[in-house]
Amino acid sequence: MAEDLVLSIDGMGGDNAPDIVVEGVDIAAKRSPGVKFLIHGDGARINALLERYPAAKAASTVEHAEKSIGMDVKASQALRQGRDTSIWNAVQAVEQGRAHAIVSAGNTGAFMAISMFRLRKMEGVHRPALATRWPNLKGGYTVILDVGANVEADGEQLVEFAIMGEAFARAVSGKERPSLGLLNVGAEDQKGHEEIRAAAKLIRESGVDMDFQGFVEGDDIAKGTVDVVVTDGFTGNISLKTGEGTARLVAQYLREALTSTWLAKLGALIAYGALSQLRTRMDPGTFNGALFLGLNGLVVKSHGSANGRGYAAAIGVAEKLARSHYREEIVRNLDRLAKAEAAGAGKSMEKAPDNAPEKEAG
């Protein structure tokens, strides 16, 4: 892409905004000289901060917004009262074609609602989904979606999540053909909800061009068995939060172990460098940046508690996506899916008398 990439930034969203936002922009600006930033929010505060970050200052334009949306505002309220807030204006800049993607560390519900309202769904997408990454034993990241946008999803919606997640994985990992699995309670075909079995059947029969590996289980996320794990937003949200809780528990066990005796303390002191690297590796900031997939615009959500480095990681996700063909790939596969469904519907009707499709009747 020869033209400059412009990212629209919600300067006021997040636990430590606007400070960590400007710090994150500074890190990103040094890393990626071709990127420009449109920062929305309290002009006086943001400009004052930019004085301390020359790289960010050089790459940024500040657009003043009178208001911002608090973390406890509900999505419905945000839609009614959100106009002229930093999130609203950040989203609007993409809608107006003045920026290629939005990044916010603010209120997730409000951000999703405003993005959906202003940018609208892509044609062919019924339910947008929130995708994120989880580190795995193979040294990479597993993409998982939906992690909270929809508490329920039928078979067709799960297939749409698969199509969007696979394109997202290719864009952020550079892998030509990411593999894909549906999250279930076992690998056998007859396991799980009707919705998941329907999704598996649909992916296999639709001719969408994906490396589909069938069902995977919860522990496959951290194993990295497949590159993309697809589930509904209820299961995805709860399982990742269970994983986060477990990681914190183990970290706490480790701290207790390494301070339990003077020998343990001495050992920890000697291994300090390695343990610091471990801490960095376990810092959620290193894989920060969830994507709200399926809209006419790139919408990236940073953790609310991200530090500057974490915020820069979320900006990195937005950059990669904006420079990729992920949108075209989604469109292409959604088109295949629609054709397969149309053909499949016709086929079922033709064959119904011979086949006695007992299972499809349910």
Added chain:
Amino acid sequence: MAEDLVLSIDGMGGDNAPDIVVEGVDIAAKRSPGVKFLIHGDGARINALLERYPAAKAASTVEHAEKSIGMDVKASQALRQGRDTSIWNAVQAVEQGRAHAIVSAGNTGAFMAISMFRLRKMEGVHRPALATRWPNLKGGYTVILDVGANVEADGEQLVEFAIMGEAFARAVSGKERPSLGLLNVGAEDQKGHEEIRAAAKLIRESGVDMDFQGFVEGDDIAKGTVDVVVTDGFTGNISLKTGEGTARLVAQYLREALTSTWLAKLGALIAYGALSQLRTRMDPGTFNGALFLGLNGLVVKSHGSANGRGYAAAIGVAEKLARSHYREEIVRNLDRLAKAEAAGAGKSMEKAPDNAPEKEAG
């Protein structure tokens, strides 16, 4: 309980049976002199092993079973071909009143199917559930159910799980009034599935005697926010497996960190004692033992890969439950629930014209 407690043991279930089973019985026999064991399986092999474990030998009777059920046999097959296997006979001993509880590390699906078929559901229970424990930051364990027996659960079934899980928690933790939460994607009342909201309402209005704390999230399991976390078997299974996978990932990161440089290796060597204790603490064996709740008999499932110490932990769960009043408590609360539902149904009908219960109609 003055009389001897008798536990029925599936000698052949598990990855390293019968060896680890007999080893586990030996550890348990030394720990709990009042307990007798009825071990089912290959008589020659088990008797030969008992020669090496005098404590187990003194406390055990071996009942020969010609066959055993492999780990890949399906539940339906197990029901058809399971007769005279070690699991079948172990369950039957409880059915016949010759033992107080069963322990098996074998095929979970087969074990649940045979237990359900032979022991039948408790009166008032619609769907039995699998409950397990997860270590938490408070230094104790969080009980979580269902972790795999039912892929779906409606509001009433979730309340039954709550009643059974709460009684289980009291029996194994000794806590007089364990607190309880429903697993959801947020703490607010309007969040999540209809089933969960219905369950919350039912618990609040039924007058069942429980310390219900409302909705909890995935990370609350490891935090120990409540003593009992209730969910359907699909969500429970996937979230705990995600947690297990994450724990293994962090352990792998730690191993890599502590072998990455010679200083790290030296530090690890000096802190060896503390790190060994950490390993023990993270060993799933220390909290081994899932309970299949809601049957006319105590059914305890050990991890298939448990070692002798882990198997002894599962035996410990069976002992505690067999010596507790947990069954009576379940019966009492199920009875209250039934009365509340009957009363609630009557009340709704009376009030319907005034209340316009729009939400209940859906």
